[in-house]
Amino acid sequence: MTDIAVRTLGLGKMYSIGGEREKYRTLRDTLTQAVRRPLERIRHPGAATHSSTDLWALRNIDLEVENGQALGIIGRNGSGKTTLLKVLSHITEPTEGRVEIRGRVASLLEVGTGFHPELTGRENIQLNGAILGMTRAEIKDKFDEIVDFSEIGRFLDTPVKRYSSGMYVRLAFAVAAHLEPEILIVDEVLAVGDAGFQKKCLGKMEDVAGGGRTVLFVSHNMQAITSLCDRAIQIDGGRLVNSGSADAIVAEYLAQQAETGASATWDSGKGPGDEEARLVSVQVLDDADTIAPFVSTDAPFHVRMEIDLGHVDDALTIGFDLVAADGAVVMRSFHTDGSPEHWPRLRVGRNALSCTIPAGLLNDGRYFVMPRVSLYHVRWIVHADSVVSFDVHRDPGLSPYAITSRPGAIAPTLDWQTC
Amino acid sequence: MSIARPAGDWPAPAEGFVVYQRKRGWAALDLRQLWAYRELLYFLTWRDILVRYKQAVLGVTWAVLQPFLTMVVFTVVFNKALGIKSPDSAIPYAVFSYTGLLPWNYFSGALSRSGVSLVGNANLLTKVYFPRLVIPISGVLAGLVDLALSFVVLLGLMAAYGIAPTWHMVFVPVFVLLALLTALAVSLWLAALNVLYRDVQYIIPFLVQLWMFVSPVIYPISAIPEGSLRVAFALNPMTGVIGGFRWAMLGQEFPGGYMWVSLAVVAVLLVGGLFYFKRMERVFADVV
Structure with a gap:
């Protein structure tokens, strides 16, 4: 039997639009409804009393992730990827089915969760570390590493409200990058920050994925998926529609997307x-x-x-x-x-x-x-x-030697001169 | 196309697996899990305290100034103008009312903070898992710093009036704990209800205001006629807390019978609040 870290069985999550999921109810609405509902039932016997529609954000997800495996999760916006991560992170309860998890889980659905603008960089490192599940001892151990990684240096004791958004993101990611759970659940968090830092984060993530830890990773960056993950699944309309090697799933996904045309x-x-x-x-x-x-x-x-x-x-x-x-x-x-x-x-x-x-x-x-x-x-x-x-x-132009195909994402014709 | 299977129809998970699935009805309190998250509780409490004192220019001074000025106004209006007296001629009204204000201010502050704490921390609820109880508990704990600071002023005030504390003072921590549990009990209800019904956050200031008038802050409990009216007042747990606190600090008559009524009410509110909170906890992230 293989060593499983995460398993889901018939997992489903339903939201009632206009009901439970509605932003919030007011006490007045509830009270007036409590009076009105029985009255309506008397007036229209047999009529449905629920006007809300049920929306399955996830349905029948059966999934197994082996220990040490990096799984990429791809799909269009609104396909249910984030809901899946939330259920796996224990943030929200599944409506049906179940999740079985073995190992310490850390989830990173957003960088800088719990950051407080009034607190300094130093204070936020400690707070955010604790929120993400680090112990006080771990935070103390990793503190210098986090500060180095974040490149915020002398602004450590400045309230983060005075940080540029780039610094803010760097600090937040630095804390997250030093989590050492057995299972790491990551939502699209690399879409922020400048390119240089993004690259550094990807490098750090590769270390994590390569370091024998189980990683579940949602991204729109297909290159990140293929370079970080062994396997990938595709979710569409809350259902698992495709799973296999990361390269194959990404290629098929992009090919589907291509059918949309120009x-x-x-x-x-x-x-x-x-x-x-x-x-x-x-x-x-x-x-x-x-x-x-x-x-x-x-x-x-x-x-x-x-x-x-x-x-x-x-x-x-x-x-x-x-x-x-x-x-x-x-x-x-x-x-x-x-x-x-x-x-x-x-x-x-x-x-x-x-x-x-x-x-x-x-x-x-x-x-x-x-x-x-x-x-x-x-x-x-x-x-x-x-x-x-x-x-x-690619039009080879006038050169007889430019006809052969070229490697690379682009193939520009550049200017050459003797000097 | 797979067919929907009824929940709970799965083989038991292997050793070492944690299972998340839909729970129905009343959930177990699981205080052991809360204990596992004590460091997060510490950091969130620390954040609340830090942020409060950082944002205010006067910072710590507010914790001292607010009850002190309230006491001055109470003394002028209720004592000098309206003639409400301290029940004990040896204790001036200023000290009497200030002693009542300490647990009261702690309670009202904790209620205002913790009651809206879940909604205020919505981004945490939707992005990270931890036992949700940590949030209202940290709101209640954070108020203890204010209480400690104003307590120092009370000692100064007593010294200024030449009132020696009695041996009862060793019971002060007991009544602080009781005040904390009372605040927590009410906050659990308010915080959970506020997630579901946003009206609650508008009700809280109003509730706190009315609650003060039915608590013996301005007047002594002895001003309430004996009999059923006194019993009705005792149903307010803050009656017991304030009475007990005055007994411990000023050596006034022990609250006696109504103390036990207050204790029983706190116990019922707290246990009910914990279970209600745990029951609602699983929808917080979806609704908040």
């Missing part, structure tokens, strides 16, 4: 985002402005995004990640990347932005566009998976 549009109010900013469409267009599922690198092409803004925030950045077929992020681009006077002007209501990708840049293969909208260093408004994809044919 154009994605949403009905008004239905796109990814919130009241502040909501996507209306994302399209890949060639130079003649027609939707282009196939582009050739002999000419530039465009990623066009339409977005509804409820409010124009100075910190709003709209852009996308360009992702290669293996999940590697080729680049991220925002409309605010140029100097401020050249930023496209945004207005409340519908905006259409176009980003030009120059000729002679990409390699052969399939690429995915994952929209990214954020309030700079505050929060993500849209951090969606691939919504459109396109295939690139």
Whole structure:
């Protein structure tokens, strides 16, 4: 028998929308309902008394994770990944089925849980460590390591409300990275922070996953999944739809996503985002402005995004990640990347932005566009998976030697000179 | 497509596995688990104390100033203007009312903090697992620092009026514990109810205000006519706490009979509160 660390049997979690899950009830509502319900039952005998709808966020999840295995969990936003992690972390109770876990569990569903802005970096390290399940002795032992990792140095005794958001995230992750549970449950927490630090965190996570610990890891970063995890599962609509080796599951998942084609549009109010900013469409267009599922690198092409803004925030950045077929992020681009006077002007209501990708840049293969909208260093408004994809044919240009295929995510034609 | 199976139809888990599944009805209190999380309790209490004194410019001074000024106003209004007297001519009204204010302020502060504590810590509830009891308990513990500080002022006040403490003082910790348990008992109900019904947070200040008038803070319990009215007052557990505290500090008459009524009420409220809290605990993360 293999050594199992986590097992779920027929796991399900139901929320009653408009009932239990409703933000909160007021005492008045409950009291008036207590009076009204029996009256209605008298007036309309046999009528359903529950107006709420049941929503299964998870259903029939059977899962086994071996000791020391790193399992990646992928799926679209709202597919139930986070609910699964919450049930596995014992934060919320399953409605049916059960979870069996062996070993000390630490879950990291957010960086900096319990951080208090008035407290100093030093105090928050201790507090957050305790919240994440470290003992006082462990916190003391690891303290210097945490401070080193976080790179906050001399700001250790400054209240964290004076920290830049980058420092805040670094400190928070540093604490989390020094947890030493037997089972680590991690939600998409690497979507924050600058690229350099993200890389450092991934490195640290790789140490954890490689160090014989069991890791359950949710991410939209397919490259992180393939490099950290041995196995992966895909969840869709609260059900486990696919499981296998991480490479295979990621490849199949990306291929499914590709079926969406080079154009994605949403009905008004239905796109990814919130009241502040909501996507209306994302399209890949060639130079003649027609939707282009196939582009050739002999000419530039465009990623066009339409977005509804409820409010124009100075910190709003709209852009996308360009992702290669293996999940590697080729680049991220925002409309605010140029100097401020050249930023496209945004207005409340519908905006259409176009980003030009120059000729002679990409390699052969399939690429995915994952929209990214954020309030700079505050929060993500849209951090969606691939919504459109396109295939690139690399045009070898005039060189007889450039015809052979090239390795690499991009294959730009660069300038060479003698000097 | 798999078929939904009835819950509980699984083979027993192997040795060493912890099982999470839906529990119905009343949950066990599981105080051992609470003990395992004592360090978190320590850190959350420490956070509450630290944050409170950091945010206020006067910091620690507030803990002393607030009961002192209240005592001054009480003395002017209730003693000088309205003629309410200390039951013992050897104890000036100022000392009498201040002694009552100490456990009262502790209780009202703990209630205001702990009653909204679950909602105030919603981000913790939805992101980390720990026994939820830790939160209201830490809110109740954090108030002890204020109590200790104002207690020092009481000693100063007694010295200034030349009142020597009696040997009863050794019982002060007992009544502090009783005040703590009373505050916890009420807070457990309020905190759990506030998650489900947000009206509770508006009710708390009002409740605290009314509660003070039916507790013998301003007046002595002897001012209440003997008989059924006195018994009704004794049902308020704070009557026993304040009476006991005055007995321990000032050597006044022991609260006697009504003390036991108060104790019984605290016990019922506390045990009921613990079980109600545990029962509701499992939906907190979904509802908060």
